[in-house]
Amino acid sequence: MTHARSEILVARLARRKHALRNEPNPKSDLFRERVFAKRTESQNRTLVSIAALLYSLPMEERTEIPPGTLYMLILKTLARIGPMHGYGIAQHIQQMSEDVLVVEEGSLYPALQRMLIKGWLVAEWKQSDNNRRARFYRLTPAGRKQLAVELAGFERVTGAIGKVIQPA
Secondary structure, eight states: OOHHHHHHHHHHHHHHHHHHHTOOOTTSHHHHHHHHHTSOHHHHHHHHHHHHHHHHSOGGGSOOOOTTOHHHHHHHHHHHHOSEEHHHHHHHHHHHTTTSOOOOHHHHHHHHHHHHHHTSEEEEEEEOTTSOEEEEEEEOHHHHHHHHHHHHHHHHHHHHHHHHHSOO
């Protein structure tokens, strides 16, 4: 795991934990001061330069999944392929979009958990193709109905956007 990737994971975990323990918000200056004080100067420079590089890229080079479409993409993937584990879902979305859409773990697994709670998916632990234990997700009838709702909403929004950007 790269240093930058581990820093991202540490920050995500810290944001989750602070809410449970009433600790300072990880986005606050106090939190940053504590974390940066524990790092070496070269580590701090590396983190700052990586962040500067990421946010200096044009939008087309760092495509993000449009807000509100992750549920639809997950539901459609499971409807098309059948039961899959989280990594397989993310890989399928990335492959089908020809590497334009990349689903990050920090977005995928919380979304899958919310979808389980809503009853759109069920999950069970099985052995994956590489003989590891993985949680496989399967669409429920409620998930199929939600997929239809998500697709209709998406088509309505994209149609409206098309009308706005269409030449006069």
